Amino acid sequence: MTTSNTVLSVEEALAHISQNLQPVCNEEHIAIRSALGKILSQDVHSNINVPPYDNSAMDGYAVRAADLPSQGKVQLTLIGTSFAGKPYTESVQAGQCVRIFTGAVIAKGTDTVIMQEHVECADNMISIGSEHKNGQHVRPIGEDIKIGQVVLKKGKQLTPADIGLLSSMGIPEVTVFRRLRVAFFSTGDELCPVGTVLQTGQIYDSNRYTLHGMLTRLGVDMIDMGVVHDTPEATEQAFLSAAQCSDVIITSGGVSVGDADYVTDTLQRIGKVNFWKVAMKPGKPLTFGTVQKATFFGLPGNPVSAMVTFYQFVRPALLQMMGQENITPFRITVPCLSRLKKRPGRLEFQRGILEKNEHGELVVRSTGKQGSGILMSMSQANCFIILPKACEHVEVGNHVLVEPFAGLI
Secondary structure, three states: OOOOOOOOEEEEEEHHHHHHHOOOOEEEEHHHHOOOOEEEEOOOOOOOOOOOOOOOOOOOEOHHHHHHOOOOEEEEEEEEEOOOEEOOOOOOOOOOEEEOOOOEEEOOOOOOEEHHHEEEEEEEEEEEEEOOOOOOOOOOOOOEEEOOOEOOOOOOOOOHHHHHHHHOOOOOOOEEEEOEEEEEEEOOOEEEOOOOOOOOOOOOOOOHHHHHHHHHHHHOEEEEEEOOOHHHHHHHHHHHHHHHHHHHEEEOOOOOOOOOOOHHHHHHHEEEEEEEOEEEEEEOOEEEEEEEOOOEHHHHHHHHHHHHHHHHHHHHHHHHHHOOOOOOOOOEEEEEOOOOOOOOOOOOEEEEEEEOOOOEEEHHHHHHHHOOOOOOHHHHEEEEEOOOOOOOOOOOOOEEEEEEEEOOO
8 A cells, every 4th residue: 555655656656557447448439530539438340351352563564484494585575565453354364464554453373573674575466584483463352451461459449550451451440449538637726727817826727728728639638627726625615526527537737745734635525636756856745545436646746857747647547548559668778978967766758859860860969958947958859868866977978768759848
């Protein structure tokens, strides 16, 4: 059992969250044009072969392999043309050939295509040499997909290529998990709406806008509940309202033990919540649990901490709840062009810029100041530089692990 004083490693926190999630089970049947980014709730099988017939991979001439010369040249009689969508329907006999275009059905009796560049043609006769192979430039039936094959598995988040693949099999609709409903709000009387004039002691509510952007990229249904006033009644009503209309509730700031007691008291009274410290920087305080039937995440208030904890904990949790499988982040090791400061004891997610050097090799450099309140560092960065718990300083030229933002932000 974890408590407010428990310090977990990043791996322990991820495992605990993953083991305590309830995926959405409801399904919906939708047209493939509306399925981009959705997650399949069933395997997709093909009812046809792709391609559905032997066809040409080149513009050229369809011939019989038996007519290919072992040496020298051979002349064949040109008897017709096979177009894509308009095949030649007669059988080709010994000594004959058919003009054929890319994608066209291989004419009956032929099994090999000779590229037009390798053919001499005159008076309905072609001449070809001995450098060709049986079956060349022919795309056989079912080369891409065979009847009954599982082409897309349950848990796959659909990409543009997947939509094209589905259409190539003539599948107009798919069954997917319904969109996850996520409610989010900020707490604090010091928060001021964007577009208004700041008063003394106020700050603009940036985290809620950042959350909106990150959630938009995930394709969830969002319920933006705005800023909740610092009163016990408003706080309880916000949590209860969010729990009734959402699968997930996300807040930022004010939920670590010792901060705004009525927030903590409310969560403990109406929910089951763990207050943790995670051995990471930025983003040490993290709250996870449930409010009624809704999963709850309380993120740190500092802007960078909120983003880092969202990407490292909330995003994979939401994807798991949405039904996606294989949620392993893409990370690579590259040389670092900056000297990085770090104290051992916590896993650090520093902000970096991944780029190519003059030799075309990937390298990374720091964005500069790494404070948890410096949101500019996230705006300038295109990757996290991940420094292990035991790591101290990183010298110029040392290799570091990076996680590109591509696919995240």
